[in-house]
Amino acid sequence: MDSILASRYARALLSIGEEDGKYKEYGEELSRFAEAVEGARPDSSVLESPAIPGEIRAKILEAVLADAGLSVTVGNFVRLLYARGRISILGEAARAYVRLTDEKDGIMRGTVMTPAELSGPDLDALREALRVYLGCSRIELAQAPDPSLIAGIAVKVGDLVLDGSVKAQLTRLASAFAAG
Numbered sequence: 001m002d003s004i005l006a007s008r009y010a011r012a013l014l015s016i017g018e019e020d021g022k023y024k025e026y027g028e029e030l031s032r033f034a035e036a037v038e039g040a041r042p043d044s045s046v047l048e049s050p051a052i053p054g055e056i057r058a059k060i061l062e063a064v065l066a067d068a069g070l071s072v073t074v075g076n077f078v079r080l081l082y083a084r085g086r087i088s089i090l091g092e093a094a095r096a097y098v099r100l101t102d103e104k105d106g107i108m109r110g111t112v113m114t115p116a117e118l119s120g121p122d123l124d125a126l127r128e129a130l131r132v133y134l135g136c137s138r139i140e141l142a143q144a145p146d147p148s149l150i151a152g153i154a155v156k157v158g159d160l161v162l163d164g165s166v167k168a169q170l171t172r173l174a175s176a177f178a179a180g
Contacts, residue, residue: 006092007100013077013093014100020073027094027101029074034094036068047087058082106137110157113146113165130157 013030017023047057061082065075081087102109112118112126123141131139134157141155152165 003092003096005086006089007096009077009081009086009089009093010096010100013073013097014104016073022071022073023101023104026071026074026077027097029070030077030094030097033068033070033074033078034091037064038091047082061087107140108134108136108138108157109140109142110155111142111144113144113149113154113156115145115147115149115151117143117145126153126155130155134160 013026014023017026020026046052047061049057061079065078068075070078078087078090081090081093101107108130110130112123118126123143127139127141130141131137139157146154148167150166152167152169154161154163154165154168156162
């Protein structure tokens with residue numbers, strides 16, 4: 001339920017950002033602020049605590065917003081979440097906003113798993129091959145070295161998993177022997 005709400009709020013902010021022509025800036029601000037708030041846990045739970053009077057929580061929120069240097073729009077977005085008792089989904093809304101802007105801009109994000117980190121040119125070649133294969137404008141890849149793979153490569157982009165690792169090939173071979 002929270003992810004649906006977070007997506008709805010993120011979509012609303014994105015709509016405003018598209019009208020303003022500042023949707024990328026809003027996304028950066030929201031992500032930065034959400035990371036700061038999530039990094040401050042459990043201190044940030046004071047905004048959700050019913051043990052603290054509402055006026056005090058509101059003043060704390062205003063002080064935090066003043067220090068954060070957010071645009072009026074993103075500040076109002078955070079205030080709206082707070083006013084509706086949804087400040088707990090701030091981080092989730094920020095992540096949903098990133099997904100929505102990536103989708104709008106034709107950007108896909110994924111993870112590449114190899115026994116060791118790929119060099120810059122190898123990573124660039126893989127990124128370009130995936131971009132063409134998936135038909136998107138840009139691919140962002142995070143590297144996740146996994147020595148248990150022995151050799152080869154595995155890539156996860158969204159729901160798509162391409163596993164050409166030796167480990168996966170050996171698993172498929174063992175399954176084929178067991179079945180036959």
